[in-house]
Amino acid sequence: MSQTEAVVARFHDLQDGQKRQVTVGDTDILLIRRDDRVYALGAYCTHNKAPLEQGILHGDCIVCPWHNAYFDITTGDLEQPPGLDSLDRYVVRIDGDNVLVTIPESAPGHRVPAMAQYDPDIDSRTFVILGAGAAGTHAAETLRVAGYQGRIVMITRDDKLPYDRTTLSKNYFTGKLKADQILMRSANFYQQHSIELRLNCPVKNVDIDTKTIVLANDETLTYDSLLIATGTQPRPLAVPGGAFPNIFTLRSFADSDRILAAAAHAKQAVVIGSSFIGMEVAAGLTQKGIKVTVVSPDALPFEQTLGTQIGELFYQVHEENGVTFKMGCKVTQIEGESTAQTVILDNGDRLATDMIVVGIGVQPVTDFITGLELNPQDRSIPVDEYLCAAENVYAAGDIARFPDWRTSTSMRVEHWRIAAQHGRIAAFNMAGKPTKFCGVPVFWSSQYQFPIRYVGHATEWDEVIIDGSLDDREFIAFYVKADRVLAAASSQRDTETAAIAELFRIDKMPDPNDLRQGEFNNLYPDLLGDRAMSK
Incomplete structure (x- = not known):
């Protein structure tokens, strides 16, 4: 494969922590200077192609400004969903004051993470994943990323390859994306990585005590480890005439x-x-x-x-x-x-x-489970900080009721990204790499030309502090309870919202008193870069 080496910047022009997007031929590249090194990566998030130049840099990670995927700048590896692929990393050479980058021909900017190969002679276990939404899909791939070489069976009642469900009421609904554009992976991908995908396959019963799964066609499977990620189903309209076909x-x-x-x-x-x-x-x-x-x-x-x-x-x-x-x-x-x-x-x-x-509203799909105590209010599955519900049984996504590491309260969150995070964390634990879930809920919506981002979780609050202008529809709203910021909603403030997600993650959200003074952009110039002092 041919390669091109090109001068893309002067080293002294790049400030420490600076991000700059450049182009070599047909390839867009993100340059990042960290201390005395320069890294060159694919320029766009592998989820929805957000420009990472507008993201935030913290330590060795860059955070996507739209939906908060995390990538390691030293390797390009995906660290947090909703992306599935990692970023391409390109060779950088410093010659005097010149920064040169070598780009392979037709570099896509992203790559499938390195995955272990299925080998039953090395690992004879069977891991079953019920559900092929965000949680199930991320879990299946992460098992291979984590080095698991046993059998993976992913079972779904859907008749389609795993797809991005968030688009169904957004870009797919409005015609901006076609059906094949919202698939998360191809059929060949699952075959290549030995992930058995059972489509159109409802589950009749799961017996936790005997580790047995009975499918709707009466086929029986046994498992060594199980992830339940069956999601939710819409609540029906219970009124006279509520069953018409339209x-x-x-x-x-x-x-x-x-x-x-x-x-x-x-x-x-x-x-x-x-x-x-x-x-x-x-x-x-x-x-x-x-x-x-x-x-x-x-x-x-x-x-x-x-x-x-x-x-x-x-x-x-x-x-x-x-x-x-x-x-x-x-x-x-x-x-x-x-x-x-x-x-x-x-x-x-x-x-x-x-x-x-x-x-x-929706309700968890859990009625097929026996031998597991469900939450009596909503039939969700209680899990611990490792997303474990019972020995060798895990739950993820909309059906999981998990402890909030920030407040120690139990919560269930119906968000696509947190389901993906759950799937990833559950897979690490299933693969024998103990990992606590310390994620931050994030969701998004866009209606007409009005986007909204939400970070954190707050079911009640004492005060809402507005930074920016609701009239101009460019703002951040901070939700405060007991003098602590629990969540934030924003519009047209993507980079700052990514910074908020990171501040929640490291538990360093600012004091509400500073936010009341409109000081958010001035508090964290290391995260916000040239956006500090700009609002």
Whole structure:
């Protein structure tokens, strides 16, 4: 393979800790100076191609500004999801004051991490993963990264190769991405790394005491170690008329396709529930020219998660785009002949509709488990700090109730990235490399041209401190409880939000008094670089 060596910078022009994106031929490169060394890496995050030049550098890691994947700058290795691939690392040579980088021809900028090869003569164990979402997919790959050479069986009730579920109500729904673009890996990848992927394969029962799994087709498997990552399923609408064929929930690839097919012939739609799924669907349908009415018992969208001020902002954004709201209302009945045609509310209103999408919450898929004590309130699986639920049994993602290392409280978080983090940590523990889960929850949404990022976890708060301007829709909102910042939500402040994620991780979030003075950008110039003092 041919290579190109090119001068990309002058060493004295690069400040310690500086990041600079340059181009050699057709390849974009990220240069990072750390002390007296310069590193050259792929320029974009391997998750959604965010420009890492806009990320933050802390120690030997660079953090993606969009969804907070972590990469080791000395090796390019992925350290934290949601990315799956590592970054390419290129050879750097300093000649006098010149920084030269050698680039292979057609360098992709990313690479599959080094993985152990399956060898039953070395390891005869069988590890089973139930679920092929974020948690299951990251776990399967991380087992090989961690050196496990035994058998891996990943079982899913879905009929598609593992895919990025977050796109179903976002870019896939709006047509920005095609079906093959949201697959996480190809079928060949799983074959190459000896990961047995059982599609369209529901599980009938798991007996923890006998380490036995019975599939829907009555096939029986035994395991040496088990990861349960079956996720959640949408709550159905339990009202008269709630089973018409044009009433939809959104969880799977097939669900999204069914909604899109109905939307192609619809002029008006009702979205029941103001959850993130519901509001993202409302935005997507509106952009397809459909008149959308949102019905919710809440006063504002996301008020319980993001507070009144940001809830009002989302309400305003949707109204500006033509959405009608019926807040503080419940659906009591749905009428129609062969399809749902009228939604009846508890205040007597009657809403004509061509289709209905229900987004009123989810529930863990755990009813198939025997021999494991579940949380009595939501049927989630309690785990310890290693994500262990019982001997050689682990749980990850939406179904896992785990201890928050920051507050010692028990929590369950339904976020894609934390599911990926769980899968990675569970795999290390399954592979015999004890690792505590000390991750920071992160989620994101984008509705119309209004993005939101959320870092941390807060179910209640005493105060919300706003840095920036809600009117300009460029802000960070800090959620404070007992004089401690527990979470932050932001829009148009990606780099600072990545810094907040890192500050949460190292438990060095600033004092609320400093935030009240609008001092956040001045407190951490080592993380924020030239963005310090800029707001």
